Amino acid sequence: MLSYALKRLVQSLIVILLMTIVIFIGIWFIGNPADALISPDATMAEREAAIVALGLDKPLWQQYLDFLSGVFRGDFGNSFVYRAPVTEILAARLPASLELAFVSFVIAVSVSIPLGLYAGLRPQSPFSQGIMGFSLVGVSIPQFWQGMVLIIIFGITLSVLPVGGRGETATFLGITSSLWTWDGLAHLILPAVNMALLKMSLLIRVTRAAVMEVSRLDYVTFARAKGVRKHRIVTHHILRNVLLPIVTVLGIEIGNLIAYAVITETVFSWPGLGRLLISSVQVLDRPMILAYLCFTAMLFIFLNFIVDILYTYIDPRVRDAIQAGGRK
Amino acid sequence: MSEPCANPQPSKPETLLEVEKLNTWFFTRKGVVKSVRDVSFHVEKGEVLSVVGESGSGKSVTGLSILRLIDQPGRIVSGAIRFNGTDLATLSEEEMRSYRGNRIAMIFQNPMMTLNPVQRIGDQMAEAISEHEDLPQSEVMRRCIEALKAVGIPSPEERMKAYPHEFSGGMRQRIVIATALVTQPDLIIADEPTTALDVTIQAQIIHQTRKLIDETGAGMIWVSHDLATVSELADRVVVMYAGAVMEIGTTAEIIGSPRHPYTQQLLNSVPSRNEPGKELFQIPGMMPSLLSLGEGCAFASRCSARRPACDQPIPPEHLSATHTVWCVRAKEEGDAA
Numbered sequence: 001m002l003s004y005a006l007k008r009l010v011q012s013l014i015v016i017l018l019m020t021i022v023i024f025i026g027i028w029f030i031g032n033p034a035d036a037l038i039s040p041d042a043t044m045a046e047r048e049a050a051i052v053a054l055g056l057d058k059p060l061w062q063q064y065l066d067f068l069s070g071v072f073r074g075d076f077g078n079s080f081v082y083r084a085p086v087t088e089i090l091a092a093r094l095p096a097s098l099e100l101a102f103v104s105f106v107i108a109v110s111v112s113i114p115l116g117l118y119a120g121l122r123p124q125s126p127f128s129q130g131i132m133g134f135s136l137v138g139v140s141i142p143q144f145w146q147g148m149v150l151i152i153i154f155g156i157t158l159s160v161l162p163v164g165g166r167g168e169t170a171t172f173l174g175i176t177s178s179l180w181t182w183d184g185l186a187h188l189i190l191p192a193v194n195m196a197l198l199k200m201s202l203l204i205r206v207t208r209a210a211v212m213e214v215s216r217l218d219y220v221t222f223a224r225a226k227g228v229r230k231h232r233i234v235t236h237h238i239l240r241n242v243l244l245p246i247v248t249v250l251g252i253e254i255g256n257l258i259a260y261a262v263i264t265e266t267v268f269s270w271p272g273l274g275r276l277l278i279s280s281v282q283v284l285d286r287p288m289i290l291a292y293l294c295f296t297a298m299l300f301i302f303l304n305f306i307v308d309i310l311y312t313y314i315d316p317r318v319r320d321a322i323q324a325g326g327r328k
Numbered sequence: 329m330s331e332p333c334a335n336p337q338p339s340k341p342e343t344l345l346e347v348e349k350l351n352t353w354f355f356t357r358k359g360v361v362k363s364v365r366d367v368s369f370h371v372e373k374g375e376v377l378s379v380v381g382e383s384g385s386g387k388s389v390t391g392l393s394i395l396r397l398i399d400q401p402g403r404i405v406s407g408a409i410r411f412n413g414t415d416l417a418t419l420s421e422e423e424m425r426s427y428r429g430n431r432i433a434m435i436f437q438n439p440m441m442t443l444n445p446v447q448r449i450g451d452q453m454a455e456a457i458s459e460h461e462d463l464p465q466s467e468v469m470r471r472c473i474e475a476l477k478a479v480g481i482p483s484p485e486e487r488m489k490a491y492p493h494e495f496s497g498g499m500r501q502r503i504v505i506a507t508a509l510v511t512q513p514d515l516i517i518a519d520e521p522t523t524a525l526d527v528t529i530q531a532q533i534i535h536q537t538r539k540l541i542d543e544t545g546a547g548m549i550w551v552s553h554d555l556a557t558v559s560e561l562a563d564r565v566v567v568m569y570a571g572a573v574m575e576i577g578t579t580a581e582i583i584g585s586p587r588h589p590y591t592q593q594l595l596n597s598v599p600s601r602n603e604p605g606k607e608l609f610q611i612p613g614m615m616p617s618l619l620s621l622g623e624g625c626a627f628a629s630r631c632s633a634r635r636p637a638c639d640q641p642i643p644p645e646h647l648s649a650t651h652t653v654w655c656v657r658a659k660e661e662g663d664a665a
Contacts, residue, residue, distance in 0.1 A: 124400065217441060218436050218437075218438060218441035218442045219441060219442055219443055219444040219445075221397060221436070222434070222436055222442045222443070222504070223444070223455075224397055224428065225395055225397060225428055225429060225433070225434035225436075226428065226429035226433075226455065226456040226459065226507065227425050227426065227427070227428035227429035227430050227456070227459050227460055228429070228455055228456075228459050229425065229459060232455070232459070236444075236447065236455070237444050237447075240446050240447075241444070241445070241446055314446060315445065315446055316445075316446060316491040316493065317445060317491070317493045320493070320494075
């Protein structure tokens, strides 16, 4: 198990390394950050000085090596724009993204897994058809438009929920979050629903398809032939086998919720990570982009690792396969 | 053959199961697939009745119909399934559940697929008992271990904690059989239980199954396409083709003096009955679509002895107290094909 984890870690680090090279070359292709950052009114001398200060006068490979040596010292560099360490900027934005992702994840999972299970167990029933219709609409509506509709209905017409910003925050157990205040929670509802609706559509479909597939398998028929009650067949024989595909999708989706909430964050003026990425790309704030994408890559690697560990708990075959692999 | 035609299936006191005019149809988009048509047979206590036929003959659907495990779009359209005198077809779902596994157990074809991969085999066996009887955990475990011992699983106490993937195919089928037997059912329906296993394991399992039936006095329906295993194991044989029964008789009657052209040709296509080096005999033609069957004999389209009467409904011909055939030719003098 341990050697398996180590192998995974080394693979992941290689992936991140390659990714940073691609980003360096990619940004170099797009343009010179100096053009975006330095005022056009600046004199030639001021401009030169700024370029040297940012380290942009050196050849690209030299800049890359500087970046790498910084990373090994734990320093991802300073943002070209904010003139502050990028890690601090990320850390400041992270709680807003995490709390939004958490709430929309909870909404999406608690609604879509029961609905998907129902639709998979009774695919012919009118209610199941309704669920599938809802999920089709959910996938088809553009997220920004759906967000604006939510704002119009709940923010303007009904005027029951705030439509922008993070609201009041409080610190509890050392974590500063809007989850701890009523005002903060009220601000969370609409953006969280906005993100959850899209994920729900996907999760309902994945759950339904997996349930339908597993329900047809021999061991479910065998359980019925043993006289096992319907309820127990669902909980002991269907649900546990359906968890594998669901956990896989959840791992990816929770990462997407944290790192790529750009549209929702923009529509609801949410001060999260997604907007930071877009604004950084606009001005070619290379250290910011690099740090952001490295964080995202590590996030997904971490989540995949969690998914793998969950696999071993859900499916004994996976556990044995990993242990057999580790002994080699 | 010259005996007077007695009542072919007298309702003896030891009759365990009586299937009468069973019809199981599937209502698909293409039309109604009549998988089981007017099938009647009975099983006595302590006997093995084998249902044979090729793929699509309705033999598996017949087995599933007895336990009422037919899923949409299929359903039992008509017929009675009398088990110890109770018509299972009229029971509520919850009443039916109390029969499944408890009084009537089923064994499936593919042991690699019959056990839930994420549950310990002990738990899977235990639920066959605990879903029907409220017993202390220790008693449930004791019965499971005993059942595993009976089918020849070494050190069953430890193996109860293992998962299905830790066993070979033959061992898994033994576990499935042990699970079926653990409730001491009166009837066991085995749907091609040895098809997925290699020949030596097949022989062991058949031997053990026969022994268990003789010891427990349970009845068994052994669904198979393999005439060699049938001749070793079964007391009586039902031959099915395209959803209908063609011939019923004791194993000696069916194997020794088959009277239906289909049974005769089916036996002729068994490899061991053919000469080595010569091309195997095959029944010419294909099974007709179950969507468009007429009233007459379903085998007529492939039968060399076809005549106009074959297109009319075929009355059963009782050749002896145990041997019945659905063929217009049966009255004519017996001939070997």
